Amino acid sequence: MEKAFRYARRIQVGGVIINDVPTFRADHMPYGGVKKSGVGREGPRYAIEEMTDMKLICWRV
Incomplete structure (x- = not known):
């Protein structure tokens, strides 16, 4: 197993x-x-990441 993992x-x-x-x-x-x-x-997670553009939105409350 060690050889396989290596x-x-x-x-x-x-x-x-x-x-x-x-x-x-x-x-x-x-x-x-x-x-x-x-x-x-x-896979679902990777498909969502591929079709999503990240955006940061900040506001002062």
């Missing part, structure tokens, strides 16, 4: 599954490629 930290990929098949995915887990593979992350 390798997983070293490679540049969107996700690593150790000792299981890639059929499980919870919505809170980031899913997607890195570098020029894919178009970003999938």
Whole structure:
């Protein structure tokens, strides 16, 4: 397991599954490629972030 974790930290990929098949995915887990593979992350949180522009609004009360 130590060797697998060491390798997983070293490679540049969107996700690593150790000792299981890639059929499980919870919505809170980031899913997607890195570098020029894919178009970003999938999942509700990442979709909202992609379609949202952050804005700071301040007012004195």
